Amino acid sequence: MSQLFLAIAALSGFFAVALGAFAAHGLKGKLAPNLLAAFETATQYQMYHALALLAVALLVKAHPSGWLNASGWLFIAGSVLFSGSLYGLALSGIRLFGPITPIGGVCFLLGWLCLLIASLKFIK
Template sequence: MVKLYLSLAAASGMLAVILGAFGAHGLRDKLSAELFSAYQTGVQYHFYHTLALLAVALLLEKYPLNMWLKTSGGLLLAGILMFSGSLYLLALGGPRWLGPITPMGGLCFIVAWACLLMAVVKA
């Protein structure tokens, strides 16, 4: 699980840089201010939660059986996909039905942080 989460964090970080650069250099003049802001929010949350996933992976090295940590990592990944992914797609003209997915991703982030808190309390 440690190697998996480390690999996913590395890939997610790389993707966040690529998408951030694409937004800054390829989309700034093509999107409205509102859509560009939504895209940038996706990039910011993508980065923040990639770093959190990296921390979870490193903590799993010390606490490999901690289910709170494992759950936190899975929820961080789900949150990145749903929150940031939906914002990226909406900014690029994706279907409007993606809008309700964004808050579900945000909820995944909140619960992931709560699981991380539980992992620390229970350790």
Template sequence: MTDRKLVFAGAINMFIAVGAGAFGSHGLKQMLTPEMLTIWHTGVTYQMAHALGLLLIGLLLRNGYAPMLKIAGWLMLAGIVLFSGSLYVLAFTGVKVLGAVTPIGGLGFLAAWAMLAIAALKR
């Protein structure tokens, strides 16, 4: 993934996270149980944090950091989809089996941050 695509993906994910956060705070209060609303907000929080990570990785790629950052970007994006996405669907549907997907997204986050750390040391 190129630096521009990573920055774009980060910006779009921030946009989605802000919208999802507002929707959760205003539109979902009447629809979801407090437990499911907490799950929704966990998805929003992690999406926001890792969207910033995508922006960071994209900007670092512009400055010539290690090519492994491209892989880190893909892992972080996959983490957002799997982690936050599974929590959003879980909050809406209550289907608990979707919770099994969430840790896979978390592993994507961990791998992406580890690759970022390694890339920083290799520079």
């Protein structure tokens, strides 16, 4: 699981940087300010959670845990749903992407909660 999480973290970080650069250089002036802001929020959250997934990958290697595995998968789901829906909304203007974003946010929150539970188990 550690290698898979590490690979996905690397890909997610790569795409966060690439999409951030695309927004800064290719979308500025072409999207409405609120849509550009949504796109930028997507890249920020994707990068934050790529780094979080990297940490989970390293922790899983040292301390295999179902809670850590759950955290990793929730960070991945959150990135796809939260950032993906914001990318879709910003680039297409289709409002149907909007209701998906909070589901991704809940995945992020649950991922952090699972990480907290895993950390409490390390303390014991």
